Amino acid sequence: MKHASPALNFVSAFLVALLALGGPAHAAEPLPSVRFVTSEGAFVVRLRPDVAPETVENFLSYVDEGFYADTLFHRVISGFMIQGGGFDKAMSRKTTDAPITNEASETLPNLRGTIAMARTSNPNSATSQFFINVADNGFLNAGVRGPGYAVFGKVTEGMGVIDRIARVETGRVGGMSDVPREPVVIQSVKRLNPDD
Numbered sequence: 311m312k313h314a315s316p317a318l319n320f321v322s323a324f325l326v327a328l329l330a331l332g333g334p335a336h337a338a339e340p341l342p343s344v345r346f347v348t349s350e351g352a353f354v355v356r357l358r359p360d361v362a363p364e365t366v367e368n369f370l371s372y373v374d375e376g377f378y379a380d381t382l383f384h385r386v387i388s389g390f391m392i393q394g395g396g397f398d399k400a401m402s403r404k405t406t407d408a409p410i411t412n413e414a415s416e417t418l419p420n421l422r423g424t425i426a427m428a429r430t431s432n433p434n435s436a437t438s439q440f441f442i443n444v445a446d447n448g449f450l451n452a453g454v455r456g457p458g459y460a461v462f463g464k465v466t467e468g469m470g471v472i473d474r475i476a477r478v479e480t481g482r483v484g485g486m487s488d489v490p491r492e493p494v495v496i497q498s499v500k501r502l503n504p505d506d
Contacts, residue, residue, distance in 0.1 A: 342366070343466065343502040344373055348383070349495040350475050353468025354502065355425050362413040362462040365427055365436075369462065372438050373499050377404070383475055383494040384486070389445055392475050393428050394496055396439040401484055406437035414458035420450040423465040423472070433457035444476045 343356045359366040372378060378395055381404065385393035397403055412433040420426055424443050427436035433456070442465065443450075452458030465472060475494050483489040 340504045342370065344370075344499050345502055346468075346499050347497045348471065348475070349493070349497065350478075351468060351471035353471045354466050355463045356466045357463040358418060358461075361415060361418050362460055364410050365413045365460050365462040368407070368410045368436075369440070370501070371407070373501060376498075377438060378496050378499040381496045383490065383496065385441075385488045386476060386478055386480050386490050386494070387488050388476050390447065390476075391441040391443050391445075392472060392494075393439060393441040394494075395428075396437075399493060399495060401486075401489075404438065409435045409437050412436065412457050412460055413462070414452035414460040416452055418461035420447040420459060420461055421464075422446050423469055424461045425463045425465070426450070426459045426461045429459065436460065442472055444472060 357366045382397050383392050383394040384397045428439035428441050429436040450459045478490045480488045
């Protein structure tokens with residue numbers, strides 16, 4: 311009986327390893343990003359469907375239908391966060407889809423520059439509203455004071471715009487506090503192509 315050549319042994323071992331891994335390796339899908347254009351400037355957020363899949367899917371469904379166009383950053387607290395995605399320019403609440411499950415995780419803490427879902431005291435009540443942390447807000451993390459607030463991405467460009475929004479003058483409007491006196495309008499939110 312003839313022995314296989316070293317080259318043939320190498321090829322056989324390579325094929326066995328390839329089958330064990332489920333076939334040829336493919337590059338991981340790039341994380342999706344969106345570009346916000348606001349009355350104060352533009353910024354880019356990279357999303358994390360690998361950690362918060364339902365949250366990202368929910369957010370992108372609003373993005374794709376143009377839901378966020380002409381909405382406001384309606385709650386701004388300097389040194390804490392800016393919140394938007396639920397009210398139009400007349401400060402009327404927009405109709406949303408059903409709430410989603412809270413995916414808050416210790417894997418993605420509420421650090422400066424992260425985007426998270428806003429919700430009521432019910433952990434599973436988030437719909438369209440989100441906030442961007444302008445400071446490290448560890449008390450919002452899962453397990454610190456309860457279920458936490460689900461982070462699902464991070465600002466990768468334009469953090470200066472976020473800081474500028476966080477410094478606007480605010481007051482009370484229609485029973486709501488921390489509302490910018492000069493409206494901060496989200497003009498559009500759109501997905502970026504992976505090549506952008």
